[in-house]
Amino acid sequence: MNQLHDLADALASSDNQPRTTFEALCAFAQQTVGAKLFTLMTFDACTRGAQRIFSNMPDAYPELGTKPVNETWWTNHVLDGHKTFVANDIDAIAEVFPDHELISSLGCQSVINVPIIVNGTVYGTINCLDAAGHYTPERVAASDTLKLPGAAAFLLNQSISSRSVL
Template sequence: MPDLTDFLKATESAGNQPHATFAALEALTRRLVGVKLFTVMTADTRGRSSERIYSNMPDAYPVSGTKPYNETHWSEITLNQRKTFVANSIEDIAKVFGDYPLIRSLGCESVINVPIVVAGEVVGTINCLDVAGHYTEERVKAAEALKLPGALAMLLHDRIRRT
């Protein structure tokens, strides 16, 4: 079963970066909180945009160009308050994500979005989706352990992008 040691080994690998690190982050997430659909998005809080940079379901959610922020209570919680957003029903997801029919078609009806914060700024989010009611209080607390690996993955992504 993947753990933090496996994640660190992936970050040290020279090959296939940053994909290898994001795949290891996905494996760690699967172990800690469980996940069906897993994506990682950048966050440009100044420009109010984001970009999907990793997806375990690229046919449905491809790595893609930038898009404007979802200006709802989601952005207030995740980007401004830097707290994990939780919605455990498709009805609650529909209040903030217009692509809820696609989400539901993939068998997902709950979501947590974990903000990745570096130097006081949200630089991205770890997005986990699963069946209705999946993200219990215990799983949301466990997701806090993803923040440090998420920050390392984003810093690696940024470094590779700049070179």
């Protein structure tokens, strides 16, 4: 539970936001479900655009501009259906992610994508990737504990982004 306390402290801090909160969320996810690679992606339902706003491996997965969502059954399942996606081998990952070779080269062959939903709207996804077979039913169930702190992190990011536009 120490990571959850650290996450609450990070969220309350005014230092280097939203990065401070994103890093604490990453540590919490690593403790809770495990993640060699951890990223946060925003999603805009109106434009169908996505943006990576955090990565613990920025050399491989940089935080860059907005890109259109690749419309697949994954999109229907996660972004439109509001359901967590799990794949526990690289072949299942390759079905939905064209960057599967890069994912595998990082030692990751399993993924869990947790949609973050507030008031019926998907704000984005928490993406955890690890070794093949890593996301057991117990870890998938534990991923639900990422939703509330994830919502706080995405709302903080939106609040900071809207202030910078003004």
